Amino acid sequence: MAKWLVKTEPSECSIDDFAKQPGTPIPWDGVRNYQARNFLRQMAAGDQVFIYHSSCKHIGIAGIVRVTQSAYPDPAQFDPESPYHDPKSTPEQPRWQAVDMQFVEKLPALISLDRLKNREGLDQLPLVRKGSRLSVMPVSADEWRLILGHTT
């Protein structure tokens, strides 16, 4: 089972929004970057995903969700009213994908970006690489374990 990390602004969708509806799949939509989209396409039901809070007061990994539905065309791309509308997308040739995810757990304590940067073994994780803006990325089993492993 593959593992992943996704970034989100908690004002948009936070781990608490998942926690409020523990049995309900929430669409992960609005991804408008090709590299991130390609990773979305590789997600399978059952995959676990770190939720990372960005552009906020407490930056870091806040919890875990899991994929309940693999990639399907993101409806927002067809909606002229949506900020995620893409006029170059058609139902025959959709450019963008969404997946559904649902709550697994909120971490007892946020794992801060600062801590992630200082952890050995995470140098290859795009999240901590200078200038990286990738919002959906794979996490290896080793990285996953390192991230959860120690909390000091």
Added chain:
DNA sequence: GCCAACGTTGGC
């Protein structure tokens, strides 16, 4: 609010 780094667009 600032700004470095990045991705995309479009003229040539």
Added chain:
DNA sequence: GCCAACGTTGGC
């Protein structure tokens, strides 16, 4: 195909 201009991301 190049690359300048522009818009966005995201930490600080």
